[in-house]
Amino acid sequence: MAKIFAVTLILIAIGSAIPIVAHIWEPAPDISTHGAVIDEQLSETMVEAGLSFLAAQFVLAIFVWMFSNRPENAKIGHFPGGATAMVLAGFLLVGTEVLALGIFGTKAWASVYFTPPAADAMPIQVQAGQFAFYFRYPGPDGKFGPLHPNLINEANENFFGLDQTNDQDSKDDIVTAEMAVPVNREIHLLMHSKDLSHSFYVPELRIHQDFVPGLDLSLHFTATKIGKYEIVCTQLCGLGHYNMRAYLYVYSQQDFDDWLKKEAALQ
Amino acid sequence: MHDMSTHALHHHAPPTGFIRKYIFSLDHKVIGKQYYGLGLVAVFTGMALSWLMRLHLGWTNLAIPGLHLLSSTGAPGNVMTPEYYLQLMTMHATIMVFFVLTVAPFAAFGNFFLPIQVGAEDMPFPHINMMSFWVTFVAFCVLISSFFLGDGPALSGWTGYAPLSAVGSVAGPGQGLGQVLWAASLAIFCVGQLLGSLNFIPTTLDLRAKGMSLARLPLNVWGWFITSCMALTAFAVLMPACILLILDHVAGTSFFVPSNLVINDQLQPHSGGSTLLWQHLFWFFGHPEVYIAIVPGMGIVSHVLIANMRRPLLSYKVIIGCMFSIAFLSYMVYGHHMFVSGMNPFSALVFSFPTLIITIPATIIVLIWIGSLYGSRLRINSASLFALGFISMFVAGGVSGFFLAQPSIDIVLHATYFVVGHFHLVMAVAAIFGIFAGTYFWFPKMFGRMMNETLGKIHFWLTFVGAYCIFMPFHYLGLAGNIRRYQAFSGYMEPLIPVHRFITVAALITGAAQFIFLYNLVHSRFWGKVAPENPWECTSLEWTVPSPPPFDNFGGRHPVVYHDPYQYGVQTESGADFIMQDSPETAKPA
Numbered sequence: 016m017a018k019i020f021a022v023t024l025i026l027i028a029i030g031s032a033i034p035i036v037a038h039i040w041e042p043a044p045d046i047s048t049h050g051a052v053i054d055e056q057l058s059e060t061m062v063e064a065g066l067s068f069l070a071a072q073f074v075l076a077i078f079v080w081m082f083s084n085r086p087e088n089a090k091i092g093h094f095p096g097g098a099t100a101m102v103l104a105g106f107l108l109v110g111t112e113v114l115a116l117g118i119f120g121t122k123a124w125a126s127v128y129f130t131p132p133a134a135d136a137m138p139i140q141v142q143a144g145q146f147a148f149y150f151r152y153p154g155p156d157g158k159f160g161p162l163h164p165n166l167i168n169e170a171n172e173n174f175f176g177l178d179q180t181n182d183q184d185s186k187d188d189i190v191t192a193e194m195a196v197p198v199n200r201e202i203h204l205l206m207h208s209k210d211l212s213h214s215f216y217v218p219e220l221r222i223h224q225d226f227v228p229g230l231d232l233s234l235h236f237t238a239t240k241i242g243k244y245e246i247v248c249t250q251l252c253g254l255g256h257y258n259m260r261a262y263l264y265v266y267s268q269q270d271f272d273d274w275l276k277k278e279a280a281l282q
Numbered sequence: 283m284h285d286m287s288t289h290a291l292h293h294h295a296p297p298t299g300f301i302r303k304y305i306f307s308l309d310h311k312v313i314g315k316q317y318y319g320l321g322l323v324a325v326f327t328g329m330a331l332s333w334l335m336r337l338h339l340g341w342t343n344l345a346i347p348g349l350h351l352l353s354s355t356g357a358p359g360n361v362m363t364p365e366y367y368l369q370l371m372t373m374h375a376t377i378m379v380f381f382v383l384t385v386a387p388f389a390a391f392g393n394f395f396l397p398i399q400v401g402a403e404d405m406p407f408p409h410i411n412m413m414s415f416w417v418t419f420v421a422f423c424v425l426i427s428s429f430f431l432g433d434g435p436a437l438s439g440w441t442g443y444a445p446l447s448a449v450g451s452v453a454g455p456g457q458g459l460g461q462v463l464w465a466a467s468l469a470i471f472c473v474g475q476l477l478g479s480l481n482f483i484p485t486t487l488d489l490r491a492k493g494m495s496l497a498r499l500p501l502n503v504w505g506w507f508i509t510s511c512m513a514l515t516a517f518a519v520l521m522p523a524c525i526l527l528i529l530d531h532v533a534g535t536s537f538f539v540p541s542n543l544v545i546n547d548q549l550q551p552h553s554g555g556s557t558l559l560w561q562h563l564f565w566f567f568g569h570p571e572v573y574i575a576i577v578p579g580m581g582i583v584s585h586v587l588i589a590n591m592r593r594p595l596l597s598y599k600v601i602i603g604c605m606f607s608i609a610f611l612s613y614m615v616y617g618h619h620m621f622v623s624g625m626n627p628f629s630a631l632v633f634s635f636p637t638l639i640i641t642i643p644a645t646i647i648v649l650i651w652i653g654s655l656y657g658s659r660l661r662i663n664s665a666s667l668f669a670l671g672f673i674s675m676f677v678a679g680g681v682s683g684f685f686l687a688q689p690s691i692d693i694v695l696h697a698t699y700f701v702v703g704h705f706h707l708v709m710a711v712a713a714i715f716g717i718f719a720g721t722y723f724w725f726p727k728m729f730g731r732m733m734n735e736t737l738g739k740i741h742f743w744l745t746f747v748g749a750y751c752i753f754m755p756f757h758y759l760g761l762a763g764n765i766r767r768y769q770a771f772s773g774y775m776e777p778l779i780p781v782h783r784f785i786t787v788a789a790l791i792t793g794a795a796q797f798i799f800l801y802n803l804v805h806s807r808f809w810g811k812v813a814p815e816n817p818w819e820c821t822s823l824e825w826t827v828p829s830p831p832p833f834d835n836f837g838g839r840h841p842v843v844y845h846d847p848y849q850y851g852v853q854t855e856s857g858a859d860f861i862m863q864d865s866p867e868t869a870k871p872a
Contacts, residue, residue, distance in 0.1 A: 016662045016667075016739065017660065017662045020662070020667065020670065023743075023746070023747065024674060027747070027750050030754075031678070031750070031754045034758050035758075039758065040758035040759065040761050040762040040778075040781075041761055041762065042694055042761055042762070042763060043763060043774070052690070053690050053691065053693060053694065056688065056690050056691055057685070057691050057694060060684050060685050060688065060691060061685075063684065064681040064682065064684045064685065065681075067677075067681050067684075068677060068678060068681045071648065071652065071677040072674060072677065072678075074652055075652050075655070075670070075673060075674060075677075078652060078655035078656055079655065079660060079670060081656075082591075082655055082656065082657065082658045082659070082660045083660040083661070083662055084662075085659045085660070087659070087859070088859075089659055090657075091592070091593045091657055091658065091659065091851040092656060092657020092658075093596075093656070093657055094596060094653040094654070094656040094657065097596050097597070097653075098596040098597030098600050098650060098653075100653070101596060101597075101600070101646055101649035101650050101653050102600060102646055104645075104646075104649055105642050105643070105645045105646035105649060106642060109641055109642050109645045110639075110642050113638035113639065113641050113642070113684070113687075114638070116638065116684065116687075116688055117634055117635055117638045117687075117688065120634070120688040120689065120690045120691070121631055121690075123690030123691075124627070124630065124631065124688075124689045124690040127690070127693065128627035128630075129627065129628075144544070145453075145545065164542040164543075164544050164549055165544075165549050167544045167547060168547055169547055170547075176544070208543075209543070209544050210445070210453075210543050210544055210545045210550075211445050211446045211449075211453060211543070211545075212443055212444075212445065212446065212557060214622070214697065216696075216697070216765070218694070218763040218774070221693055221694060222693065223622050223692075223693045223694070223696055223697075224622050224624070225622050225623050225624050226624075227557050227558060227623070227624035228445055228539070228540050228543055228557050229540025229541070229542075229555075229556070229557060230557075230558075230624055232624050245773050245774055247765055247773075249696065249697035249698075249765050249766075250443070250697065251368070251438060251439050251443065251446065251767045252446060253365075253368075253437070253446060253453055253454040253457075254363070254364045254365035254368060254437065254454050254455070255364065256368070256767060256768065257364060257767075257768035257769045257770050257771075258364075258770075258772070260773060
């Protein structure tokens with residue numbers, strides 16, 4: 016039975032590694048300017064975690080094979096180095112590995128959170144609410160009008176609570192149900208929640224940020240590949256959480272301009 | 283002659299009457315068995331809920347026979363609604379984390395064996411101990427009642443994030459009464475566990491028999507002691523958090539809800555609260571909680587493994603030091619659940635470092651277990667198989683923590699199935715394996731009969747292979763971007779549905795295998811082979827008393843301890859390879 020355990024464990028370990036090594040299921044290809052650092056971090060961690068996993072399972076299996084079914088009076092052996100070796104291995108191998116991961120990982124994190132948006136980044140506002148995302152572009156005046164939560168009315172499609180009659184800056188704001196950005200243009204995403212906690216995740220863009228009711232948060236990113244991508248809510252927000260998504264279109268500058276004109280006409 | 287170490291405990295008379303013996307018992311052993319029974323009911327309930335979830339995830343429009351009887355609004359025509367999926371999910375997780383993983387390894391085995399292993403007649407406060415079980419039982423009943431009252435259970439997950447959990451039924455079904463019952467149940471549960479810790483700690487510190495120094499305590503006693511200390515501090519934070527949440531529901535407060543929220547076109551009557559405050563309070567409790575779930579298992583696995591390796595671990599002190607380090611660090615890492623929550627991004631780095639550092643003591647413990655196998659005389663039985671399986675599962679689940687500990691990688695993996703795979707393997711499955719190891723090992727002592735070894739081994743193989751088949755694929759789903767807490771998958775997640783179906787089939791088979799364990803438990807309890815006093819040739823004090831022990835454990839005698847609990851692989855006069863802790867014999871020189 017010990018030998019069966021050992022063999023089974025080795026097969027499970029190898030079997031678990033195969034889909035990883037064969038790249039069967041992977042994050043979607045990165046289309047951001049900051050994602051390469053994250054992806055590199057992910058690959059390095061995969062190698063280290065994978066090797067640790069395989070090594071531990073293999074040694075466990077081998078020792079179970081070797082040291083079971085021994086005679087009752089077999090001499091008890093001692094692992095060379097004993098506990099000291101294990102403590103040293105823990106601190107040196109794992110300690111340096113995790114510190115390295117941690118230190119190098121700060122670079123990837125900093126590239127997202129500690130660099131301010133460019134001065135000419137295009138601002139787009141996103142509002143999350145049960146169970147949809149809505150987006151607002153500032154229009155030709157480049158300014159967002161104020162929000163009045165008491166004016167929010169889904170039936171009249173006043174999703175943001177704009178007072179386009181009285182607020183000058185709101186008059187040319189463009190509210191859309193889908194998000195579009197020009198390729199290779201930095202975007203300053205201004206986030207707020209209408210009601211509860213939600214989250215904004217675009218896997219290909221390598222950005223992921225919760226909406227916090229009561230807080231105005233922001234991110235910035237640059238999309239480098241034209242295409243249609245999904246924005247999904249990842250913070251449980253009620254029964255429609257599974258269906259709360261919007262689409263992000265990365266267009267050429269010309270196509271984006273055409274899209275924005277079309278949306279403006281629909282206001 | 284009465285010695286000083288036991289004078290603190292009154293010598294109580296044997297219980298009389300059915301109620302005192304079996305219902306409102308003061309005997310720690312009965313209380314331990316009551317907790318075990320509660321854990322058993324909870325785990326099968328939680329498992330049934332997981333089956334319902336997995337069936338729905340594989341086949342979203344499946345009519346599950348009889349489901350409408352559980353809830354006609356939640357499953358009209360037996361097809362689960364999206365909200366009911368979330369409600370079942372919330373209950374699955376809440377039941378499992380609290381009423382299985384905290385109850386079984388800690389309260390159940392701890393209550394039964396802690397006093398005996400330190401050489402005491404009972405815990406110092408038997409009435410408080412009895413209350414701790416019954417309060418926990420009431421908490422369970424309050425939680426389960428939410429299935430049948432109002433519009434069903436809460437749907438906000440076991441993490442109950444505000445404002446979803448705080449604004450009431452306007453946010454969705456179950457968020458009214460169901461959420462209040464959830465919070466009330468947890469608050470009551472906290473009281474129960476605090477009462478339990480108030481017994482565990484003085485038992486360990488003050489009721490040890492003569493000669494039972496701290497350095498001679500079995501490793502699982504250290505596990506329970508460290509867990510009790512964590513429980514005191516962690517549950518003491520969850521309880522007020524739940525009370526504040528209830529107040530937001532019933533008293534018009536806004537601890538967790540800011541102003542200007544609009545739900546269903548209505549401005550909500552709240553202002554001044556903080557969404558993130560709930561997360562800080564919850565996770566300050568929540569992270570130590572996951573170590574409360576696993577540290578007893580580490581202690582039990584150490585104890586079971588040593589007895590079955592016929593040799594001590596490479597170092598007793600290092601294991602204890604590591605368990606202490608893990609407990610200490612567990613208070614510093616909680617923000618790793620909040621990397622993308624909107625808290626200051628700098629704090630993500632601050633939480634990330636201790637999260638990575640906590641890998642070190644966890645790794646050292648695993649290395650010591652594995653290194654101790656070297657040169658041992660390993661015995662393979664159901665208990666040792668589950669102990670070895672614990673190590674495998676803990677490693678498998680632990681390595682995915684390397685990813686999640688780094689904020690930049692969390693950007694990709696947060697709220698995906700990668701997280702769900704991580705915590706199921708490292709906490710749920712590993713802890714369950716620890717419970718199984720403890721059960722197979724200690725059942726003879728608790729009930730005076732042996733469990734069936736063949737059934738035990740079949741149970742092990744199906745569970746070991748099955749658990750890997752269920753939870754390894756969760757990591758692949760997460761890497762592919764499969765978001766968690768979704769009741770159905772569309773868009774880029776649709777191609778992953780076949781993986782979900784594979785997992786569902788694995789979950790059903792693995793779940794079915796648990797009925798082999800249940801049958802074995804029940805059948806052995808009444809018809810198992812009569813157990814000798816020390817079937818495993820183990821050294822600790824529980825094996826010096828009859829199986830099962832009398833009401834006062836040691837039959838009026840006061841054990842005297844001469845050795846640490848790990849005198850294995852020694853040469854003795856009698857030819858045995860071990861010396862009991864209470865034996866004056868010393869090992870022959872080699």
